[in-house]
Amino acid sequence: MSRTITLLPGDGIGPEVTAATVRVLEAVGTDFEWESHIVGAEAVQQGEAPLPTAVTDSIRRNKICLKGPVTTPVGKGFRSINVQLRQALELYANLRPTKSIPGLDARFKGVDLVVVRENTEGLYSGIEHQVVPGVVESLKIITEKASTRVAEFAFEYARANGRKRITAVHKANIMKLSDGLFLDCFRRVAERYSDIEADDRIIDAMCMNLVIRPEAYDMLLLENLYGDIVSDLCSGLVGGLGVSPGANIGEREAVFEAVHGSAPDIAGLGVANPMALMRSAVLMLHHLGLSDEGERLSTALKQVVVIDKVRTRDLGGTVGTHEFTEAVVRAIDTP
Numbered sequence: 001m002s003r004t005i006t007l008l009p010g011d012g013i014g015p016e017v018t019a020a021t022v023r024v025l026e027a028v029g030t031d032f033e034w035e036s037h038i039v040g041a042e043a044v045q046q047g048e049a050p051l052p053t054a055v056t057d058s059i060r061r062n063k064i065c066l067k068g069p070v071t072t073p074v075g076k077g078f079r080s081i082n083v084q085l086r087q088a089l090e091l092y093a094n095l096r097p098t099k100s101i102p103g104l105d106a107r108f109k110g111v112d113l114v115v116v117r118e119n120t121e122g123l124y125s126g127i128e129h130q131v132v133p134g135v136v137e138s139l140k141i142i143t144e145k146a147s148t149r150v151a152e153f154a155f156e157y158a159r160a161n162g163r164k165r166i167t168a169v170h171k172a173n174i175m176k177l178s179d180g181l182f183l184d185c186f187r188r189v190a191e192r193y194s195d196i197e198a199d200d201r202i203i204d205a206m207c208m209n210l211v212i213r214p215e216a217y218d219m220l221l222l223e224n225l226y227g228d229i230v231s232d233l234c235s236g237l238v239g240g241l242g243v244s245p246g247a248n249i250g251e252r253e254a255v256f257e258a259v260h261g262s263a264p265d266i267a268g269l270g271v272a273n274p275m276a277l278m279r280s281a282v283l284m285l286h287h288l289g290l291s292d293e294g295e296r297l298s299t300a301l302k303q304v305v306v307i308d309k310v311r312t313r314d315l316g317g318t319v320g321t322h323e324f325t326e327a328v329v330r331a332i333d334t335p
């Protein structure tokens with residue numbers, strides 16, 4: 001049965017990696033109708049809002065969105081489309097599985113981490129103002145409601161996916177009220193899940209531990225800013241941004257996107273690695289209950305990257321986005 005999915009190609013390398021991902025989703029036998037929309041600077045150029053209402057309406061209708069990266073102007077201009085979208089749709093949990101790919105040169109082997117990031121508040125609430133010239137204030141909002149629901153998401157995910165332990169990461173020794181509340185909510189939720197081990201670490205020590213012994217951790221739960229930074233760090237442990245998938249999940253809708261940004265330094269050159277978005281599409285297929293298709297795509301990616309050693313530049317290879325994508329299509333067709 002055909003299903004309609006909202007597609008946001010984004011900008012920078014976004015259109016290249018989304019086209020590649022749509023191509024392999026077709027090859028794997030899905031029958032999706034794509035409702036494509038522009039957002040960000042391109043929408044503004046066409047006289048629209050950076051995040052047009054038609055986009056959020058489309059996602060609300062279709063429930064599922066596949067999204068390329070969108071550039072956010074630095075220091076001025078419109079607010080991040082990503083942050084706006086996550087807040088508008090209450091996509092409260094950002095899920096970023098980080099797993100070593102056997103055979104791929106990376107800093108570490110045997111890493112198998114799942115990062116869960118609170119996605120709607122914290123320092124990304126976007127509440128900033130100038131107190132007097134030369135002094136600005138940025139508010140970090142932490143609520144019991146958002147901290148509890150993201151902790152519940154993490155424990156439910158752990159149960160459903162055979163995970164054994166969740167480590168909450170915080171700075172509650174300094175930010176006693178805000179990070180203290182996040183940690184309290186985590187601990188209260190943990191009491192209801194006696195089958196899952198729960199502990200916590202201070203964010204700075206955690207960063208050091210992650211670059212020394214990442215295999216010691218199973219799942220991490222972090223508030224928004226820490227989760228943003230630490231999930232990029234985790235990508236670096238297993239091969240970089242070109243391979244790291246992600247999903248933004250709410251009660252009703254889910255938006256699937258890679259961890260990486262719009263990579264303006266390589267946009268339009270045809271060298272971007274589409275694997276991170278393809279792996280996000282694998283998460284999307286599982287979310288939709290299309291597990292066979294998800295497994296086929298996942299197996300084809302492993303075949304191409306690990307066995308055939310067809311790799312883009314960021315992974316030490318020589319092929320471009322198109323050649324890589326066609327290799328994945330061939331691997332799907334001839335398992």
Ligand code: NAI
Pocket residue numbers: 013017068069070071072073082241242257258259260261262263264265266271272273274276314
């Ligand atoms: P970035 O992730 O775009 O790039 C960092 C480095 O990784 C660059 O050297 C880039 O070439 C490389 N890289 C990233 N993805 C790659 C891929 N698929 N294949 C090969 N190499 C890849 O981070 P940066 O430069 O800090 O951000 C650029 C823009 O993207 C900013 O405007 C930022 O706000 C936005 N951004 C958007 C996100 C989203 O839409 N979800 C997430 C992160 C950043």
